[in-house]
Amino acid sequence: MTERTNRTVLLRGGNVHSPADPFATAMLVEGEQIAWVGSDGAAETYAATADEVIELAGALVTPAFVDAHVHATSAGLALTGLDLTDCRSLPEALRRIAEFAAATEGVLIGHGWDETKWPEGRPPTLAELDEACGGAPLYLSRTDVHSALASGALRSATEGLAEAAGYHPDGPLTKDAHHAVRQAALTRLTPAQRRAAQLATLTRAAQLGIGALHECSGPEIASEQDLAALLELAAETDGPEVFAYWGELAERGGVETARRLGAIGAGGDLFVDGALGSHTACLHTPYSDAEHTGTSYLTAEQVADHVTACTEAGLQAGFHAIGDAALAAVIDGVRTAADRLGLARVKALRHRVEHAEALDDKAVAAFAELGLTASVQPAFDAAWGGPEGMYVQRLGAERAAELNPFAAMLRAGVPLAFGSDAPVTPLDPWGSVRAAAFHQTLEHRISVRAAFAAHTRGGWRAIGRDQDGVLVPGAVASYAIWAADDLVVQAPDSRVAGWSTDPRSGTPGLPDLTPGEPLPQCLRTVVRGKTVFQR
Structure with missing residues (x-):
């Protein structure tokens, strides 16, 4: 039975991950919004009138995850x-x-x-x-x-x-x-097969504490019918919210198609190049294990024209770019669009780059200058990084060690949004947070707290909703409840060890994600005040 959306729910007796109160143990939800966070003692004021009281028994409450790139x-x-x-x-x-x-x-x-x-x-x-x-x-x-x-x-x-x-x-x-x-x-899938597959993804996401997905569709990925069916399914079922991107050039009708389908951007997997594993990522110098530099699908001029058209239409643009040559084409194209329209106007749309793996310091600085959001997948490094990984096979050790520089991006002020690119890597948000915090290249590691923010609030910021993805009064009530062991705060002087449980830090704690430790188990996922999964 569908829940009333104006119900009041009180959660108490746990750990609420909220910047409004780093020691919060309770939270009140009214309809689709968070109304209050605070202590168990203060929560007694609301207990008698709440429609439901959830006894957390020490469980952790966090914002629901956002997976910023799925199929x-x-x-x-x-x-x-x-x-x-x-x-x-x-x-x-x-x-x-x-x-x-x-x-x-x-x-x-x-x-x-x-x-x-x-x-x-x-x-x-x-x-x-x-x-x-x-x-x-x-x-x-x-x-x-x-x-x-x-x-x-x-x-x-x-x-x-x-x-x-x-x-x-x-x-x-x-x-x-x-x-x-x-x-x-x-095209040989029946509508029933397609619906079953899409429902499986939405169900799995809810089971993992994911409250929102960014679907990266387009004519080379799926079909208009596929995207329309997904958005219809998400609207009629209780599950994660779906925000769609349609990856087609404006000159081919991409802006109009995106609007007609209800997509929030003409981007996502709009391919500038391919992938390293398939030798199709576009590089400045040849692969170590192949005598070519990969594949280029779009020029800087085409990027500029697309960003210009999207900006003029008030629509977010986005590009798939992995190799350093592909990323250079994106940067040159966006800079040209900024010269045409003004930098402030282009930055205001928060145009996206998906994957953005082979960024050097100059490219990172350009991302920050142009206001580009990096929609990245930490699980890529976990799967293919390291001294014996595919990256080394394709690029050699020196170039491979430069990939996915998350720490440099954060230092430069580049907005990060984490995703899985499922099915490329599985839906696994805590695994992605761990992969970023324990990147196989030491200098690219970021704190668990920063990684968690990129996989929650970062996904909302990527679509222009800065107020969401955080548990504070007035924010949308999309959250997850977790069975987690002792919460810790990562010490500022170490990214590998140096965990701290000192409550005097005043920083909300998160689970210990040190490799080998069990990942938190989701007990309940709530999207806009509605329970979409309960263990």
């Missing part, structure tokens, strides 16, 4: 279908494909293979793929979703595939060929 349908298909992210070898992947094909009718869609983690060091051949899937149409996105494997049946059903850029007769498909087979596979 709901693809993430749901990974949750409900064939997920190869933890495969340890090529034979294991082929076995799982065969088992999935035997149990599934229609088009087969899977995700997550990563040949860099397999002893064989290669993806399956087309013959191996066809044998495993029994001749069915099969689409398998690589873990970075910038290349894919497609069976012979799906290739045959994709018009013009052999002439498309990025086509390979036997191996993974990239560029336009990848986009073509992805569309061919996704």
Whole structure:
């Protein structure tokens, strides 16, 4: 039964993470807003008249997380279908494909293979793929979703595939060929399959204390129908809020389409380049393991024209850019738009850059100058960083150590919004906070408190809602309740150890996220005053 939205709920006997009162143990919610935070003693004033009293029994209350970059349908298909992210070898992947094909009718869609983690060091051949899937149409996105494997049946059903850029007769498909087979596979989903996948993503997000998602859609990612169905589903079900981006150039009608669909920006995955794992991120100098510099999809002039059109329309622009050359094109383009329209006008829209991995100090300073929001994924470093990771394979140790410089961004005043890019990495907000605080490159680490802010308030600021994502009177009542062990405050003189539990710090505590410690378990997720998950 749907809850009344004007109900009053009192939470008491726990730890409320609030800058309004670092020692708060209680919170009052009236309808969709937080009305008060304070002590258990003061809470007695409200207990008699509250519609519900939640006894926290020491649990932690925090703002709900915001995942600032997801692909709901693809993430749901990974949750409900064939997920190869933890495969340890090529034979294991082929076995799982065969088992999935035997149990599934229609088009087969899977995700997550990563040949860099397999002893064989290669993806399956087309013959191996066809044998495993029994001749069915099969689409398998690589873990970075910038290349894919497609069976012979799906290739045959994709018009013009052999002439498309990025086509390979036997191996993974990239560029336009990848986009073509992805569309061919996704258009074969029934509305019921699509709805089930999207619902799986929304349900999983709620279970993890996520109260809002930024859906990064676009013509090369999904379809207008897919995004419209997601927004309709989110509106009619109790779950996380969904804020949509449509990644299409203004010159191709992107601004008009974004407005028609109800998107808040013409951006998100508007590709300037690809991804490092697929050798399609655009670099200034060649890859260490390939004799080329990746792929450029947009020029600085196209970026400038898009940002200009979006700014004039009062709509947020955004770009997918990972490699240093792609990021340079974005910076040059945004600067040109600022020269045309005035810097203040461009900065006011908080245009976004998704991923923004290969930033040097000059690029970080440019982000701050131009008011660009960095929508980043700390789990990328956890998955592919470190001395033995994929980044080192692709770029060598020196360049790999420069990736994802979160600390430098914060020092420069670059706004950070954390996300997962699910299904590229899973929905896992506390895991992302941990990954940023324990970045595999020491100088890029940030405090747990800063990382938590980037995954909560940062997501709201990225869409222009500065007042949300914090538990203070007047803010939207989107929060989560956690079973967590002792709360700690990270000491200012160390980012690795040096945890402090001293209450005199006056800083709200957070769970100990030191690697090896268990992550907090979500007990309840509330979105705008409505409970959308309860354990």
